[in-house]
Amino acid sequence: xxxxxxxxxxxxxxxxxxxxxxxxxxxxxxxxxxxxxxxxxxxxxxxxxxxxxxxxxxxxxxxxxxxxxxxxxxxxxxxxxxxxxxxxxxxxxxxxxxxxxxxx
Amino acid sequence: xxxxxxxxxxxxxxxxxxxxxxxxxxxxxxxxxxxxxxxxxxxxxxxxxxxxxxxxxxxxxxxxxxxxxxxxxxxxxxxxxxxxxxxxxxxxxxxxxxxxxxxxxxxxxxxxxxxxxxxxxxxxxxxxxxxxxxxxxxxxxxxxxxxxxxxxxxxxxxxxxxxxxxxxxxxxxxxxxxxxxxxxxxxxxxxxxxxxxxxxxxxxxxxxxxxxxxxxxxxxxxxxxxxxxxxxxxxxxxxxxxxxxxxxxxxxxxxxxxxxxxxxxxxxxxxxxxxxxxxxxxxxxxxxxxxxxxxxxxxxxxxxxxxxxxxxxxxxxxxxxxxxxxxxxxxxxxxxxxxxxxxxxxxxxxxxxxxxxxxxxxxxxxxxxxxxxxxxxxxxxxxxxxxxxxxxxxxxxxxxxxxxxxxxxxxxxxxxxxxxxxxxxxxxxxxxxxxxxxxxxxxxxxxxxxxxxxxxxxxxxxxxxxxxxxxxxxxxxxxxxxxxxxxxxxxxxxxxxxxxxxxxxxxxxxxxxxxxxxxxxxxxxxxxxxxxxxxxxxxxxxxxxxxxxxxxxxxxxxxxxxxxxxxxxxxxxxxxxxxxxxxxxxxxxxxxxxxxxxxxxxx
Numbered sequence: 001x002x003x004x005x006x007x008x009x010x011x012x013x014x015x016x017x018x019x020x021x022x023x024x025x026x027x028x029x030x031x032x033x034x035x036x037x038x039x040x041x042x043x044x045x046x047x048x049x050x051x052x053x054x055x056x057x058x059x060x061x062x063x064x065x066x067x068x069x070x071x072x073x074x075x076x077x078x079x080x081x082x083x084x085x086x087x088x089x090x091x092x093x094x095x096x097x098x099x100x101x102x103x104x
Numbered sequence: 105x106x107x108x109x110x111x112x113x114x115x116x117x118x119x120x121x122x123x124x125x126x127x128x129x130x131x132x133x134x135x136x137x138x139x140x141x142x143x144x145x146x147x148x149x150x151x152x153x154x155x156x157x158x159x160x161x162x163x164x165x166x167x168x169x170x171x172x173x174x175x176x177x178x179x180x181x182x183x184x185x186x187x188x189x190x191x192x193x194x195x196x197x198x199x200x201x202x203x204x205x206x207x208x209x210x211x212x213x214x215x216x217x218x219x220x221x222x223x224x225x226x227x228x229x230x231x232x233x234x235x236x237x238x239x240x241x242x243x244x245x246x247x248x249x250x251x252x253x254x255x256x257x258x259x260x261x262x263x264x265x266x267x268x269x270x271x272x273x274x275x276x277x278x279x280x281x282x283x284x285x286x287x288x289x290x291x292x293x294x295x296x297x298x299x300x301x302x303x304x305x306x307x308x309x310x311x312x313x314x315x316x317x318x319x320x321x322x323x324x325x326x327x328x329x330x331x332x333x334x335x336x337x338x339x340x341x342x343x344x345x346x347x348x349x350x351x352x353x354x355x356x357x358x359x360x361x362x363x364x365x366x367x368x369x370x371x372x373x374x375x376x377x378x379x380x381x382x383x384x385x386x387x388x389x390x391x392x393x394x395x396x397x398x399x400x401x402x403x404x405x406x407x408x409x410x411x412x413x414x415x416x417x418x419x420x421x422x423x424x425x426x427x428x429x430x431x432x433x434x435x436x437x438x439x440x441x442x443x444x445x446x447x448x449x450x451x452x453x454x455x456x457x458x459x460x461x462x463x464x465x466x467x468x469x470x471x472x473x474x475x476x477x478x479x480x481x482x483x484x485x486x487x488x489x490x491x492x493x494x495x496x497x498x499x500x501x502x503x504x505x506x507x508x509x510x511x512x513x514x515x516x517x518x519x520x521x522x523x524x525x526x527x528x529x530x531x532x533x534x535x536x537x538x539x540x541x542x543x544x545x546x547x548x549x550x551x552x553x554x555x556x557x558x559x560x561x562x563x564x565x566x567x568x569x570x571x572x573x574x575x576x577x578x579x580x581x582x583x584x585x586x587x588x589x590x591x592x593x594x595x596x597x598x599x600x601x602x603x604x605x606x607x608x609x610x611x612x613x614x615x616x617x618x619x620x621x622x623x624x625x626x627x628x629x630x631x632x633x634x635x636x637x638x639x640x641x642x643x644x645x646x647x648x649x650x651x652x653x654x655x656x657x658x659x660x661x662x663x664x665x666x667x668x669x670x671x672x673x674x675x676x677x678x679x680x681x682x683x684x685x686x687x688x689x690x691x692x693x694x695x696x697x698x699x700x701x702x703x704x705x706x707x
Contacts, residue, residue: 018679021686026585029206036202040403044395047358048388055357057336060326062356068191069444073437076199080433083206084426091422091688098691 024090032083039075043068117265121484125491126263129302129498134283136295159424161297163431168300170197170412170436172248172504173255175443176303176497178562181468183447184457185560186362187355190447192398193562194440198433200406200569205429208407211584211685213425220413220576221519227583228591229675231523236595238519240575240602244409245512245545246552247568247609251561252508253277253553254468255501258561259494261465262472270554277553280502281546284509285539299503300435306496307442310475310489314449317478324448328352342452349458355451359391363398366390366649369635370642386642393653394646398566401652405569408576422689446471453477468561472497509546516541555627558620559613567609574655575602582663584685587678593667601659608651 047054047064054064061069175197182190212223221237224230253273260272315321319340326337329352345351350361361368367387371379406412450457450470454477457467471493479486517538522529529537556564579598582589615634617624638645647654667674675681 013679013683015679018683018686022585022682025210025686033203033206036199040199040399041396044358044392044399048392051357052332055330055332057326057330057333058322060320060322060324060337062188062325062330064358065188065191065325065356066322068188068195070441072195073198073441076202077430077434077437080202080205080430084430087210088423088426091690095688095690 021094024094025087028083028086028090032079036076036079039072118263119487119490121487122263122491122494125488125495126259126498129495130279130502133295133299133499133502134279136298138283138286159427159431161294162424163428163435164297164300165294166296166412166428166432167435167439168296168298168303168503169507170432171300171303171439171500172565173252173497173501174562174565175440176307176500177255177258177468177471178251178560178565179440179443180446180450180471181466182362182560182562183444184450184467184470185350185447187350187360188358189360189362189395190562191444192395193402193566194443196399196402197406198437198440200403201429201433201436203403204407204412205426205433208413208580208584209425209429210422212413212580213422214687214689215681215685220580221515223583224579224594227675227681228594230591233591233595234519235524236599237579238515240571240598241515242512243602243606244568244572244575245508246549247571247606248565249505249508249549250552250556250559251564251568252501252505253549254556254559254561254564255497256505257553257557258469259472259497259501262469263494269557273553274550276501276505277546277550280506280509281542281550284506284513284546285542296503296507299499302499303496304435304439306492306499307439307446307471310493311442311445313478313485313489314474315445317481318449318453321445321448324445324452325356327452328356330356340452343455345451345455346458349451349455359388359395363391363394366394366638366642366645369645370639373636373639390642390646393643394650397646397650397653400656401566401570401573401650404573404577404652404656405571408572408580409569443471446474450474505549509542509549512545513538513542516545555617555624556613558617558622558624564613567613570609570650570652570655571602571605573652574605574659575599578656578659578663582660586664586667587682588667588671588674589663590667590670590673592670592673593663593665596666597659597661597663600662601655604658605651605655608648608655612645612649 043064054062056063058066175194179190179194182193215223215226221234221241224233224237253276256276257269257272260275261267261269264272315324318324319327319337323337323340327335327340327342329335331353335352349355354360364387367383367390370386371382374382447467447470450467454470454474457465457470457473459465472490475489475493476486478489517534521537521541522534526533575598578601579594582597583594611631611634614628614631615638617628618631619625619635620628638648
């Protein structure tokens with residue numbers, strides 16, 4: 001917040017920097033979203049095409065009830081944990097790269 | 105009517121424990137609201153106060169703000185009435201946060217816009233856009249307050265048997281409106297955090313006691329037969345189902361009553377001998393379409409809810425914001441495991457609720473009423489636990505209703521009056537206006553709320569999400585990730601997409617109300633024809649009831665097309681804006697942007 005104004009000729013205002021920056025962030029977000037979406041889209045399809053498998057009883061639940069009512073939540077926690085770790089690392093990496101660029 | 109209104113007659117049949125727990129929650133909430141309102145007067149105080157608290161408190165506060173009457177009462181009621189399909193609601197309410205985290209939260213935090221109207225104005229340098237954004241604060245807000253009012257009416261009618269639904273709505277609406285107008289109930293972090301833990305306690309403790317006495321979650325589900333298997337847990341006690349309850353095979357399986365309503369109605373309009381063939385052909389495919397549309401509405405809608413986004417700025421920095429989001433997902437995820445358990449046990453042990461349909465005596469009150477079953481074995485424990493769930497319900501609809509009322513009133517008083525109608529008004533005039541706006545919006549919410557008794561709480565909240573999904577979500581997502589967006593593109597997409605979803609949702613509600621056997625059926629009788637039309641065209645009904653599957657792509661497509669057509673109007677400093685949205689905060693670009701911007705604009 002209180003960091004001094006960076007100089008204008010350090011490359012962070014260049015088109016290429018913005019492009020790589022956005023691309024790397026979007027790639028990370030899309031990877032995580034993709035993992036989540038595959039599971040989310042697959043659930044109704046499995047229910048549709050494999051109703052017998054999804055109706056197998058597990059501890060009283062049907063398989064599809066167990067997945068949707070209980071297991072889906074931890075699955076999403078894992079994805080968001082991975083995303084947060086990687087995105088913090090990515091930001092640190094970018095800051096380090098910019099600082100290294102400034103010194104040279 | 106007359107004897108009902110005398111106070112003594114009202115107290116007849118009231119359980120003192122339930123009344124006591126509810127009264128204490130109401131009193132404590134109002135007292136805490138006023139106490140903290142005295143110490144923090146302005147919007148910036150609200151944010152500063154947020155920044156001084158830890159990740160844990162902040163995460164609890166976000167979760168407390170998010171869990172409304174729909175989560176607390178509605179999900180359980182809908183699982184009981186519709187079975188498996190209703191599970192999509194809690195799952196997507198929780199998982200929508202992931203989309204928010206992945207695509208929107210980080211950039212918006214870096215941009216430093218506290219509300220969506222602020223973001224819209226900052227990103228496009230256009231005050232016109234603020235007006236559109238404000239309209240949707242009101243649209244989504246009213247759709248969101250209706251189910252909260254239904255929750256209030258249901259809970260009060262449960263505590264005071266014999267009290268008409270609308271009296272509860274008016275009473276709770278008046279108390280909260282007065283409270284907001286007098287300055288209480290600002291979105292104070294500690295109050296909201298406290299509310300989360302009340303709700304968590306009130307939903308989990310009764311579930312554990314009920315499961316210990318009547319059998320565990322899996323066993324309770326297992327008491328229902330499926331198409332393939334007979335009931336697997338024979339030791340779980342079960343009362344005979346009433347006629348109106350869906351059959352076991354339909355209830356446990358996907359593509360059940362919730363998603364097949366339209367096709368079933370269409371089949372009922374056909375001659376008997378054609379029905380089976382019609383159902384075999386259309387029931388499952390249309391049901392799949394309904395499911396996907398519902399998923400899109402809930403996941404994208406969560407990422408576009410205005411009152412949730414505000415909370416992301418109450419963190420000291422980006423890393424803390426991300427940690428907070430992680431904790432929010434855990435806190436609400438854990439919460440959402442519990443409400444369906446009420447629905448499942450309710451189906452086995454309280455089938456009489458099915459006869460009340462969706463009204464106040466219906467399945468929406470299962471969370472409140474189910475603990476009283478313990479009374480037969482454990483005496484007063486049943487009343488105490490029922491009192492606790494009532495307290496949780498109060499915490500749920502009071503916190504959400506007052507939060508919505510504050511943000512809607514703020515939009516009306518600050519943006520419409522303060523910026524558009526009377527830009528030169530003094531702070532005193534604005535404060536006075538805030539009070540009148542609160543009364544006006546509270547009044548409208550009460551009137552709307554008293555109409556919706558026949559509609560399910562959870563269903564109505566889903567509609568608010570569908571509108572947010574087609575208006576705010578495309579706006580935020582596209583503005584953050586595509587630099588070619590122009591003001592006109594963004595405005596067109598958001599307006600058309602959002603209004604389409606709004607009209608679809610409103611038509612569905614009006615048509616459903618027309619079918620009501622009570623007084624509402626008479627009020628809305630003129631919309632009966634809608635149902636006959638939909639019986640001919642079930643696909644159109646599904647697309648109206650769950651509009652997200654077409655309105656979200658429509659909004660995005662319009663944004664792209666109109667932006668391309670007006671590509672000369674892309675803001676000139678777009679590269680700098682994108683840099684502020686995406687570059688790590690440690691590089692300090694935001695500071696630089698503000699300096700440049702104020703130098704260039706000359707104020």
